[in-house]
Amino acid sequence: MEEAFAATGAFNDKLKADGYWVFAGGLEQASTATVVDGQGATPVVTDGPYLEAKEYIGGFWVIDAPDLDVALKLAAEGSKACRGKVEVRPFEGLA
DSSP states (O other), X not given: OHHHHHHHHHHHHHHHHTTOEEEEXXXXXXXXXXXXXXXXXXXXXXXXXXXXXXXXXXXXXXXXXXXXXXXXXXXHHHHHHHTSOOOOOOOTTTO
16 A cells, blocks of 8 residues: 555655646545435435445546546556546536
């Protein structure tokens, strides 16, 4: 894990140096999640993750890439650094 943290830190530094960095952060384990459903008259609050899954999001990057090709290239670098899969999605209305 220490190697992954170091590689991810180096990747973060590269994003900053190259001007792609907006924000990033790690998340606590999925077991610490609290789900809030405010769709009804009274909000329902439950412990645990919203989805039951084999994989959970461990963290995220928000980058400012000029196009999808650059975003995918950076995602590949990030995936290698953090030793996990990276999902790429544009912000709604900004693509």
